[in-house]
Amino acid sequence: MTKLAARYRPGTYPRGEDTRRRILEAAIEVFARDGYEGASTRKLAEEAGVNLPAIQYYFGSKEGLYRAAIAHIGEQIEQQLAPVAEHVRAALAGSGLARGELLGLLYAMLDAFVALVVDKKQQQPASRRLLIARAEAECSAALDLLHDAVAKQLVGPCGALVAKLLDRPVEDEETVLRTLTILGQVTIFCNKGALRTLGCKDISEKQLASIRAILRQQTAAIIGAVKEVAQ
Amino acid sequence: MTKLAARYRPGTYPRGEDTRRRILEAAIEVFARDGYEGASTRKLAEEAGVNLPAIQYYFGSKEGLYRAAIAHIGEQIEQQLAPVAEHVRAALAGSGLARGELLGLLYAMLDAFVALVVDKKQQQPASRRLLIARAEAECSAALDLLHDAVAKQLVGPCGALVAKLLDRPVEDEETVLRTLTILGQVTIFCNKGALRTLGCKDISEKQLASIRAILRQQTAAIIGAVKEVAQ
């Protein structure tokens, strides 16, 4: 099965595009809902509205389909964060950024991350998040595809900004730890226990605005910029 | 299956204690490694060194065993956080705590949480964390047992401290959001991507000390206590 799954290369789909896509999108839903082992090929096929062997035909195996589903989410994340990440990279390539500008860029990254994590106006928002949580717990090899996307488009740029703001090297451990804890302020809202503490099933538009404001204020405090910064 | 699983009441074990415990401890390991669906009763029995029907005998069903495993972890968490939580509750029951004392209590809670999350000197540390992550992703009903423990012994006390420090009501949404983001600084280290960013497989004693120090400094900044506090 590993042989067939490994043979899959993203970007090359010589076969029925629409059928393939239908299977992939249904798979994200079903894998998220039932987990890898819990999602039977029969359920996957039925939910996609195709027959059983189609999965083997298009993805080689159940595992191949799973990897493709994770890879697809990785690409979505990469694309969704691309605009801010590129913007930050471009800004950092130039020299002599003011402290306020650096903070502003960091805020922009946090906003993008919040949108990725809690915003409901996303395609397959709930299932995507759930599938990521499952993949994270399952430690599957496919997980690297997600980690790479997040590292490249989120942790990398944020780390660079934090390093400049703290006037420390990027690889410095304290820089990394501070970057991670800053991002942790956001990731807590992936947790279902957090939502339960808030006493609601999901985060409202009003709460979202509160979260964004609180993140800015706290992140500024963490960075040590006591005076408020416009943006 | 639900009927039998529901029949189990914690604390009443009229049957072979040692066998029961062996199954329970092996189950935490196997459920963490393979997930609920991935963990077959055969594997569970083999790993525990018992025969297959023992699971039905002691826990009614596979699901009953799973719920018992989660409940067991919930009790461990509750007990592990009990000393600090009680200490905070007792301190808050009295009146007129200085700002520094409140912050000290909050630091103590964060230290306890860090120990719970990343400390290796725990019983079944890795599998316990993994099983929690899986349960969180799987949205199982048993999850409530974990949430209750964390709410009672961690989020509750921390929320009360943050409320006092910010001079806001406890139920206030901003109080809750700030409490959650503060705790989020810690939970990020449950994430495998975070460890990958740090470039290591698990967190060393030295990094642990750094994390604790950074958490204190940042939490103080978040709370708005600019001057350092001893403890």
Added chain:
DNA sequence: GTCTATAGTCGGATAGAC
């Protein structure tokens, strides 16, 4: 209380017609 043996079901994958 502990075990062997087995019932009954459902899983992933494939063969081969169209």
Added chain:
DNA sequence: GTCTATCCGACTATAGAC
């Protein structure tokens, strides 16, 4: 490319001996 029919192994759970 798409489907029906089917193989065979693995699963949970139970019956009943000891």
